[in-house]
Amino acid sequence: MAPQRILITGCNRGIGLELVRQLLEQPNPPKQIFATCRNPDSPQNQELNDLAAKNQNIVLIKLEVTDAKSLEEATTQVEKHLNGAGLNLLISNAGILQPSTLATADAEEFLKVYNTNVVGSLLLAQSFLPFLKKAAQENPEKPLGCGKSALINMSSLLGSIEKTPESFCFHPQLSYRCSKAALNMLTRCQSVDYQKDGILCTALHPGWVQTDMGGPNAAITVEESVKGIIKMLDNLSEKHSGILVDWEGNTVPW
Numbered sequence: 158m159a160p161q162r163i164l165i166t167g168c169n170r171g172i173g174l175e176l177v178r179q180l181l182e183q184p185n186p187p188k189q190i191f192a193t194c195r196n197p198d199s200p201q202n203q204e205l206n207d208l209a210a211k212n213q214n215i216v217l218i219k220l221e222v223t224d225a226k227s228l229e230e231a232t233t234q235v236e237k238h239l240n241g242a243g244l245n246l247l248i249s250n251a252g253i254l255q256p257s258t259l260a261t262a263d264a265e266e267f268l269k270v271y272n273t274n275v276v277g278s279l280l281l282a283q284s285f286l287p288f289l290k291k292a293a294q295e296n297p298e299k300p301l302g303c304g305k306s307a308l309i310n311m312s313s314l315l316g317s318i319e320k321t322p323e324s325f326c327f328h329p330q331l332s333y334r335c336s337k338a339a340l341n342m343l344t345r346c347q348s349v350d351y352q353k354d355g356i357l358c359t360a361l362h363p364g365w366v367q368t369d370m371g372g373p374n375a376a377i378t379v380e381e382s383v384k385g386i387i388k389m390l391d392n393l394s395e396k397h398s399g400i401l402v403d404w405e406g407n408t409v410p411w
């Protein structure tokens with residue numbers, strides 16, 4: 158059931174980079190990993206560039222998810238490389254978090270975070286939908302899952318409305334929370350509409366992870382998180398359609 162063709166956003170660092178790394182190490186690695194980042198030529202992308210130099214199945218794609226022109230160019234490039242094949246797995250991983258409390262939040266910061274975390278995910282899915290549909294059509298006999306066609310939105314426990322009282326005092330992150338709650342709704346809507354096309358849509362909480370975003374005091378390493386995510390992706394099925402799941406496979410309440 159391993160996906161053959163995968164696109165992941167935000168691959169130059171953090172969870173995105175580790176996903177690329179561990180996918181390459183799988184016993185049955187994908188035929189193509191479209192690893193996107195905003196500035197492929199930047200020296201800060203050294204690790205990703207090194208991986209791409211050593212692995213022919215990595216295709217580096219430049220993509221700023223909030224920019225329509227960048228999405229159009231990325232789509233054209235991916236289509237060329239797919240050469241008629243479909244895309245089995247689209248992971249909307251790129252995201253931002255800004256300090257934000259009820260007292261300090263302002264419109265500019267709120268809109269910036271919403272634009273990246275929600276609008277970026279929406280535009281990404283719109284752009285690559287034809288390739289996800291194609292993958293589902295290639296495998297009509299397969300059940301819903303990542304081996305067929307799936308859209309994963311990287312969400313967060315902080316977007317869970319039910320869980321908010323447990324952490325709001327320590328981690329207010331207001332604009333981020335609101336954006337991930339909206340991303341959860343987007344995922345739910347996508348799951349309802351795209352199920353008829355054979356595409357599984359699920360929101361994913363990767364854990365509190367030691368990355369630039371999660372910080373050094375986060376609960377788990379990026380290696381642990383991604384190991385769990387890959388196992389979880391492998392086990393995704395129809396029952397995970399339109400829900401929020403964590404890196405260990407547990408359902409998180411909305």
Ligand SMILES: NC(=O)c1ccc[n+]([C@@H]2O[C@H](COP(=O)([O-])OP(=O)(O)OC[C@H]3O[C@@H](n4cnc5c(N)ncnc54)[C@H](OP(=O)(O)O)[C@@H]3O)[C@@H](O)[C@H]2O)c1
Nearest residue numbers: 167171172195221222250251252313365366368369370371
């Ligand atoms: N770390 C955690 O504890 C945690 C917990 C829950 C959920 N998550 C979610 O997991 C995902 C990955 O998080 P992370 O910890 O790996 O974060 P990270 O280390 O801060 O990396 C974020 C990635 O997103 C990219 N990005 C940001 N804005 C973008 C845009 N407009 N267009 C394209 N790429 C963009 C960044 O690219 P640049 O290098 O160019 O900025 C970077 O590659 C995020 O969606 C995050 O919300 C993380």
